[in-house]
Amino acid sequence: GNSVTQMEGPVTLSEEAFLTINCTYTATGYPSLFWYVQYPGEGLQLLLKATKADDKGSNKGFEATYRKETTSFHLEKGSVQVSDSAVYFCALRSNDYKLSFGAGTTVTVRA
Amino acid sequence: DTAVSQTPKYLVTQMGNDKSIKCEQNLGHDTMYWYKQDSKKFLKIMFSYNNKELIINETVPNRFSPKSPDKAHLNLHINSLELGDSAVYFCASSRNALAGTETQYFGPGTRLLVL
Numbered sequence: 001g002n003s004v005t006q007m008e009g010p011v012t013l014s015e016e017a018f019l020t021i022n023c024t025y026t027a028t029g030y031p032s033l034f035w036y037v038q039y040p041g042e043g044l045q046l047l048l049k050a051t052k053a054d055d056k057g058s059n060k061g062f063e064a065t066y067r068k069e070t071t072s073f074h075l076e077k078g079s080v081q082v083s084d085s086a087v088y089f090c091a092l093r094s095n096d097y098k099l100s101f102g103a104g105t106t107v108t109v110r111a
Numbered sequence: 112d113t114a115v116s117q118t119p120k121y122l123v124t125q126m127g128n129d130k131s132i133k134c135e136q137n138l139g140h141d142t143m144y145w146y147k148q149d150s151k152k153f154l155k156i157m158f159s160y161n162n163k164e165l166i167i168n169e170t171v172p173n174r175f176s177p178k179s180p181d182k183a184h185l186n187l188h189i190n191s192l193e194l195g196d197s198a199v200y201f202c203a204s205s206r207n208a209l210a211g212t213e214t215q216y217f218g219p220g221t222r223l224l225v226l
Contacts, residue, residue, distance in 0.1 A: 034214075038152075043115075043201055043217035087152055097142075097159060097166055097208040099215060104152040 002027045006090045006102035013080055013109050021075040021105045023064075023090035031092040033057075033066050033073040034099070038087040047075075047088070080109045114138050115218035117202050123224045124192055132187045132221045134202030142166075142208040143185035144215065145177060148199040160185055161208055197225045 007022040025031065032051045036044040048057030053068035062077045073090060090102040115136045124130055136143060144167070145157040159167035160179040174190040189196060202218040 036217075043219045044154075044203075045217070046214050049214065089154065097161075098156050099144075101154040104154070106152070 002031065002092055002094050002096070002098075002100045004090050004092055004100055004102040006088075006105055008103070008105070010106040010108060013107070015081060015109055015111055016079045017109075019075075019077045019080045019084070019107065021088055021090070021107070023073045023075065023102060025071050025073065025090075025092050027071075027092055027094045027100075029094050031094040033064070034091040034093070035062070035064055035073070035075050036089045036091060036101075038089065038104070040086070044089065080107075082109050082111050085109045115202055115204055115216050117200075117218040117221050119221060120219065121222050121224075123226065125226055126192055126194060128192050129188070129190045130192060130223075131189070132200055132202075132223075134185045134187070134218060136183055136202075136204040136216070136218075138204055138206075138216060140204040140206050140216075141182055142205045143179065143182070144203040144205075145185065145187050146201040146203065146217075147171075148201060148220070150198070154201070158185075158187075159208065166208065192225045194225050197223055199223070 003026045034049045035047040037047045038044045048059040050057040050066035056065045064075045087104045089104050091099045118133045142161045144159045148154045158177040163179045176188045179185045199220045203215040205215045
């Protein structure tokens with residue numbers, strides 16, 4: 001079956017630090033990959049996505065590249081802000097119409 | 112302009128009660144979903160409807176029954192509530208799950224606490 005494994009948190013950083021959240025997946029077929037973000041007390045929002053190998057998704061300074069050879073979709077941001085404090089979810093969607101989520105990584109950015 | 116809305120936002124109730132959560136989307140999407148998020152933030156799909164037809168039905172107790180009166184609404188009814196049902200329930204929608212891979216849009220969540 002499909003599954004997503006992402007690095008466990010919580011992650012605490014200082015402002016302007018570099019952020020990486022690792023995500024690897026197992027899937028049949030050719031999945032699409034997503035990063036969703038959940039700010040405190042809110043629902044999930046799509047942060048970025050990639051639908052095929054070597055695609056790079058980017059948004060709000062975040063980037064992730066779909067690496068088929070390593071089955072990975074790591075999220076990176078070069079300089080985080082306090083407003084980036086949230087829970088980040090890696091997810092995949094294959095041919096069964098379902099989004100399979102990772103366990104979520106809580107990121108706290110301190111001023 | 113709220114894209115995916117849920118009511119109520121908070122729900123506190125006693126064990127054994129029956130309750131409903133409502134979801135509406137004004138995006139013109141064909142597919143809607145219910146997810147459960149537990150206290151550790153883990154998210155799991157429960158159900159999905161496409162044009163009022165059930166397309167995903169995960170292993171959930173049959174105390175949970177979804178109902179889609181039209182493609183803009185997907186309600187979740189829960190019978191005989193148990194302590195373990197306490198969680199945040201998210202509704203989501205997407206253009207058409209059967210047409211391929213695409214983005215899901217989430218509602219703000221309903222925080223259910225069973226006492």
